[in-house]
Amino acid sequence: MQSLPKTLAEDVAKNLVMVARLIDEDPEGAYGYSKVALRLASRVAAVREAAGFAAYANQKYGEALAEFRAARRMTGSVDLWPVMADCERGLGRPEKALDMAGAPEVHKLDKAGQVEMRLVAAGARRDMGQMDAAIVTLQSPELASNSVQPWTARLRYAYADALLAAGREREAREWFAKAVEADRDGSTDASDRLAELDGVEFVDALSEDTEDAEDGTDTAGESADAAPEDGDKD
Template identity: 80%
Template sequence: MPIPDEVTGFEIDKSVRQELMSLPKTLADDVARNLVMVAQLIDDDPEQAYAYSRIALRLASRVSAVREAAGFAAYATQKYGEALAEFRASRRMTGGVDLWPVMADCERGLGRPERAMAMAGEPEVRKLDKAGQVEMRLVAAGARRDMGQIDAAIVTLESPELGSSAIHPWTSRLRYAYADALLSAGREDEAREWFAKTIEADKDGATDASDRLAELDGIEFVDAEAADDEDDDQDDSDDVADDKK
C-alpha cells in the first residue's frame, strides 16, 4: 500500500523506534512508516489503518509494539477476536498489564461480558495506573449493562474518581457513562445533572453530552444545511406560484 513520501517513520514514539532497532534498518524503517499510517488513520479510516497494520504485522510479528498496533486496528474495526489475540501476544512479550482493560472490552465485544467481569476482579487490575483502573471500571460497568444489571453498573461507576472535582483525560468519559446509566435506570434528574458535569469536563467535545442534555430539556436543534435546503425549496415553491399568477 502506498505511503506518502513525507511519512518518515520517525513520527512514532521513541520507545517504539527503540524496539524496532532489533530489526535491520531498512526493515525497521518500513515497519515504522506503516505504524505511522496506522496511527494517522485509525480514528477517521479504521479499515485503512487495519490494512497498514497487517503489513507491519507481516514484516515484524515478533515486535510487541507491532502486535499492539495490530490489536488496536482490529479493535477499531470490531474484529474483537483478532484484536484479543494480538493484545495477548503483545502482553506475553512485554509482561505488562496496560492492555488489560481493552482485552476485557474485547471479551464484551465477543458477547462474553461475564469474562470481562472476571477480568475486572483479577490481580492485574491493581497493577494498573489510575487511568487504567478507571478504564477497567468503565469496561466492568459496560459488562454489567450487557447482562441487564443496570443498578450494578451504576454502583460500579460510583467511585472517588467520579466524585472528584479534578479534571483528568478520562473524567468526561466516566461522567458520561454514569449519566447514561442513570438515564437508562429512569433517574432522569440525576442524569441531567451528570450530563451537565460531563460538559464541564469535556472541553474538546469528545462526547455528545451537550446534545443529550438538550434532548432531556426538550430542545431540538435544526441542522443548518437542512434548514438552508428547506428555505431553498420554499423559495422555489414561491417562484412557481409567482409564475402561475
C-alpha cells in the same frame, strides 16, 4: 524495533504511523496498514499492539484479543488489561470481563487504567442487564472528584448514561451536565444528550434553505413565480 534492520524498521514505522493517523477516521484503512506491519515484523510487541487496536476499531474482537495477548506476552505489561476485558465483552462474554476486573492485574494498573477497567466492568454489568450494579460500579472517588482528569468526561458520561438507562432521568441530566463541563476536547456527545433531555431541537438552517429552494421558495418566503408580469410594470 531496534532489533530490525534499518530499512525494515523504517518500513514498519511508516505503517505504524499510518495506523495511528487513520484509526479514528478510517478504521478499515488503519487495519490494512496494521496487516502490512504484521507481515513485516510480527515479533515486535509494538506491531502486535497496533494490530490489536486496529482490529478492535473494526470490531474484530477475537483478532484484537489475540494480538493484545501476544503483545502482553512479549512485554509482560498489564496496560492492555482493560481493553482485553472489553474484547471479552465484544465477544459476548461479559462474565469473563467481570472476572478480569477482579483479577490481581488490575492493582498493577495506573490510575487511568483502573478507571478504564471500571468503565469496562460497568459495561459488562449493563450487558447482563444489571443496571443498578453498573451504577454502583461507576461510583468511585474519581467520579466524585471535582478535579478534571483525562478520564473525567468519559466516566461522568458513562455514569449519566447508566442512570438514564435505569430511569433516573433527573440525576442523569445532572451528570450529563457535569460531563459537558469536563469534556474540553469533545470526546463525548454529552452536550447533545443534555440538549435531548432538555427538549432542545437543533435545526439545520442550510438544509432548510435547500428545501426551500427545491420548493421554488426564496429565503424571504416568496415564491419564485411571484414576480410581477410585464403587463403589471409601470
